[in-house]
Amino acid sequence: MALFARKHKTPLGIYIHVPFCRNKCQYCDFYSIATNDDHLMRTFLQAICAHIKEAGALAPNYLVDTIYFGGGTPTYFGAAGMAAILTAIRKNFDVSSTAEITFEANPDSVSDALLRRLRNEGFNRVSLGIQCDNDEILRKIGRVHNYQQAVNAVKRIRRKRFRNLSVDLMYGLPGQTLDDWEETLRNVLQLEPEHISCYGLKVEEGTPLYTIQDMCNLPDDDAQADMYLSAIQILRDHGFRQYEISNFSRKGHVSRHNLKYWNGGEYLGFGPNASSDFGGRRFTAIRDLQGYIDGIKHGGQVLQDVQEVAPRERAGEYLMMRLRTTAGVDPKLYQQKYLLDFEPLEEYFLRCRQANLAEKTFDGRWRLTPKGFLVSNSIISDLLLIQERSVTGSNK
Numbered sequence: 001m002a003l004f005a006r007k008h009k010t011p012l013g014i015y016i017h018v019p020f021c022r023n024k025c026q027y028c029d030f031y032s033i034a035t036n037d038d039h040l041m042r043t044f045l046q047a048i049c050a051h052i053k054e055a056g057a058l059a060p061n062y063l064v065d066t067i068y069f070g071g072g073t074p075t076y077f078g079a080a081g082m083a084a085i086l087t088a089i090r091k092n093f094d095v096s097s098t099a100e101i102t103f104e105a106n107p108d109s110v111s112d113a114l115l116r117r118l119r120n121e122g123f124n125r126v127s128l129g130i131q132c133d134n135d136e137i138l139r140k141i142g143r144v145h146n147y148q149q150a151v152n153a154v155k156r157i158r159r160k161r162f163r164n165l166s167v168d169l170m171y172g173l174p175g176q177t178l179d180d181w182e183e184t185l186r187n188v189l190q191l192e193p194e195h196i197s198c199y200g201l202k203v204e205e206g207t208p209l210y211t212i213q214d215m216c217n218l219p220d221d222d223a224q225a226d227m228y229l230s231a232i233q234i235l236r237d238h239g240f241r242q243y244e245i246s247n248f249s250r251k252g253h254v255s256r257h258n259l260k261y262w263n264g265g266e267y268l269g270f271g272p273n274a275s276s277d278f279g280g281r282r283f284t285a286i287r288d289l290q291g292y293i294d295g296i297k298h299g300g301q302v303l304q305d306v307q308e309v310a311p312r313e314r315a316g317e318y319l320m321m322r323l324r325t326t327a328g329v330d331p332k333l334y335q336q337k338y339l340l341d342f343e344p345l346e347e348y349f350l351r352c353r354q355a356n357l358a359e360k361t362f363d364g365r366w367r368l369t370p371k372g373f374l375v376s377n378s379i380i381s382d383l384l385l386i387q388e389r390s391v392t393g394s395n396k
């Protein structure tokens, strides 16, 4: 009976935001604090475990099939704290025995002891932030590790029987050339990861890099585009399948957690600035660590931007999210699920196909080509506008 009930539960992802780093990278606008304040870390741990307990009571009909520890740098926070959070999740949610359980790690904070503990606790996927193989560039962007540490970290991760390793790489870095980038890809391929994410550097307002960008010899947009297209080609030649704008995997190793975001699945986020899409509502925890801790402790407000998501907005999200993936959008599903006409979108896709920006799959789905991914933001905003006009009948 229990097994039958479990089969009918809704899949749920859990995201844990650990907001601590050893050092703040020059380009980073994630919510994280460079600190080694033990007391602060302990009170954060108490708060997030209490938050998990509170939310678990609201989700008896869900089965957790992915858990993702991001940040920040979870491995800097340490294995004991991560294990305590995972225990709190298991205690308060129904977690599948086949759940994908990922932690983000930086090469300077993965010791044998930490990896052993996390493997024994049930973590089964590692996302390692390598970024590039050039120590000079790593130093310029404020990373506290060098490439040899990344190589050593991969060896340790493998020795501790992690069979699912993802690495994060960045292109468009200060002084980086196309040759540098291709060399990074070739060197990292020798480490034999199962999954690679390639992100173009974005200079965000409010980061240290933003104020000094003119002095950093940053590759321009065309150079970044060349790096992106060369990554697609090199990774394809080495047996990786691109399944999302920035993500590539070997067969059977897509990130199940991230796919949940792109496929419109439900997820709950814990920790400051963590987002959720749960029970038809979207909300975000406040971007303030002390406020988050105090709010949980004293029963105050920790969630903001709580909104019910209207069906039409879901239809727009479907277009936005699915066009990030190589699965693309399915006209039949779009019409059946959202009761909207696909015809005006079809016309736009046909024009995109003429410009080699989109292609139609053998089973009728529309997806972007590599060239289309480069301009995905403007394609998506055009599609949203067309969708809006077709719903309201406006020609503006």
Ligand code: SF4
Binding pocket: 020, 021, 022, 023, 024, 025, 028, 029, 030, 032, 071, 072, 073, 106
């Ligand atoms: S390690 Fe990651 S989260 Fe921390 S400062 Fe660097 S980029 Fe940001």
